[in-house]
Amino acid sequence: MILPESYYLNNDVVALSRDLLGKYLFTRFDGQITGGYIVETEAYNGVVDKASHAYGNRLTHRTQTMYMQGGVAYVYLCYGIHEMLNIVSSVEGRPQAILIRAINPTVGLDIMQYRRNMAVIKPTITSGPGSVAKALGISRKINAISLQSDTLWLEDQGLSFTDDEVAAVPRVGVDYAGDDALLPYRFYVKGNKFVSKPNK
DNA sequence: CCCGCGATTCGCT
DNA sequence: GCGAATCGCGGGA
Numbered sequence: 001m002i003l004p005e006s007y008y009l010n011n012d013v014v015a016l017s018r019d020l021l022g023k024y025l026f027t028r029f030d031g032q033i034t035g036g037y038i039v040e041t042e043a044y045n046g047v048v049d050k051a052s053h054a055y056g057n058r059l060t061h062r063t064q065t066m067y068m069q070g071g072v073a074y075v076y077l078c079y080g081i082h083e084m085l086n087i088v089s090s091v092e093g094r095p096q097a098i099l100i101r102a103i104n105p106t107v108g109l110d111i112m113q114y115r116r117n118m119a120v121i122k123p124t125i126t127s128g129p130g131s132v133a134k135a136l137g138i139s140r141k142i143n144a145i146s147l148q149s150d151t152l153w154l155e156d157q158g159l160s161f162t163d164d165e166v167a168a169v170p171r172v173g174v175d176y177a178g179d180d181a182l183l184p185y186r187f188y189v190k191g192n193k194f195v196s197k198p199n200k
Numbered sequence: 201c202c203c204g205c206g207a208t209t210c211g212c213t
Numbered sequence: 214g215c216g217a218a219t220c221g222c223g224g225g226a
Binding site: 053058060061062063076077079080081 | 219220223
């Protein structure tokens, strides 16, 4: 079933980040569907999280999407090159988001391979946040799009993982966040070959 | 207005 | 393993 709007209104962005493992993520552009199930996420806990774009209630043109009601996509450009897909959660005015770092692809592999410019399909096709967005055709053009749209949506297909199968570790690339860089806000499915950095 | 740097990835060594 | 690519944000002047 398609995850309903109410699913994204949860105020606990860390719990939601954990729960997203095993949920299916799909895009459809020009009738072409691509997607798979989520195997790696990171929670960004709004105004009190030094690693978050919205830390200190920072409200700018870029971050305003994070302040929308949960259930929309926050897509931004990083390093001038890579687009990053986040799932906005919680109520309007509470800027929480979950970075999708890796999926296990199941649908539209040939399309993703073409978008990624890969001669041969390898696990890196959807490993890492920039790779996920590129494989799924996601760019800032769909920033703030609803997850109830027919372009981007999530589904629960009954797949889930036990706590034994999930690792909770510090986030990647947020050393600038001081103490908050140590928080175990990154979740991934142990042993899944699409996880971006299994050993950290 | 200017400048440093980032929730990264890829290719070359 | 290292460094380039590439651009907009955000802080300070």
